[in-house]
Amino acid sequence: MSILYRGRIAPTPTGYMHLGHARTFWIAQQRAASGVLVLRNEDLDRQRCRPEFTAAMLEDLRWLGLDWQEGPDVGGPFAPYTQSDRLPLYEDALRRLLAMGRAYACTCSRKDLARIAAPHAEDDNEPVYDNHCRPDGITSQPFAAGVNYRFRVPDREVIPFTDANLGSQQFVAGKDFGDFLIWRKDGLPSYQLACVVDDAAMRITEVVRGRDLLKSTARQILLQQALGLPTPAYFHTELMLDDHGERLAKRHDALALRTLQAQGISPQQLIESFAK
Incomplete structure (x- = not known):
């Protein structure tokens, strides 16, 4: 079937x-x-x-x-x-990640990030974080309002996937992207977290979007794995x-x-x- x-x-x-x-x-x-x-x-x-x-x-x-x-x-x-x-669904996912030690609070300001973040590719809008706020070990944290939270990537882990349009893709966590923002202190999830939660909840089997989001796909695959959610197929289009x-x-x-x-x-x- x-x-x-x-x-x-x-x-x-x-x-x-x-x-x-x-x-x-x-x-x-x-x-x-x-x-x-x-x-x-x-x-x-x-x-x-x-x-x-x-x-x-x-x-x-x-x-x-x-x-x-x-x-x-x-x-x-x-x-x-x-x-x-759909905000309660995103908060529930964040709480699960915090309980597993896969997310942590980040107190860095925009000024801090501009100073400490490593350079990043032009096709990606989030710089590689330098782990300034990352805890030394895997530890659970409680959810608190008014706080930014980051997802802790598995350093040096290779995230491969086959794109239905662009073919074989591969990114390295901690190199191509760092610990990325999943929750903002204004009480809203990042694109990465909201997208993962909604694609799973709506049972999406294939995601079609622009090739500028290839690196986001690698991030989202890590979130899917951490949350025990299925990974859909991907088709990234060329940009106009x-x-x-x-x-x-x-x-x-x-x-x-x-x-x-x-x-x-x-x-x-x-x-x-x-x-x-």
Whole structure:
């Protein structure tokens, strides 16, 4: 008996959706054609996520022709599909990691991190931590509000995985990335922890996202192993670049779906460009 394919698209409503994300989500829908596609609203950035961007996100994806079977607007068996409504699940995972000694409190300020963190690759947004707050031994810690927490990586452990698009991948914990943030003192989980908890809870069988998140996949595999959660398959897409060779971001207003729609470009024209 074959396992039902369950894919997901997970936009963050911090601005209007641009062409690069739209292409990734279109690929995710194509790969979920014989299964289920889940839309998850990743709205944990309290400062930048806004209701109008959430509404625009859903409208733009529908305009492009994307269709999902589960999500915040249609419901489903694993609701809620908005991350800000799922905070108790993330806190429970954090408490488990703390009890196992796999996470610890970090009191470093942003200024401290800017001074002590090792250089990191341009495709990764979290510098290699120097273990300034890491306990000497594996020890459990209680959960406390208003504290940053890091995941303790197994130093020098190799994390290999085969990407369905990019082939064999391999990263080394403690070298390619260090102990990484999983909980912020404002009471919110990091992308890494929330993603792992939700992908498991929503029974996602394959994650489709950009190749800039390859290193995040290695981190998330370690979290999955620590929490006893299944590891889905991964498909990392090539990134769309602008005329200067930089990857597209929400600052590229000229390539926002809303802008392109206003210019008279049709969804079919965009999809044809995605398929090339």
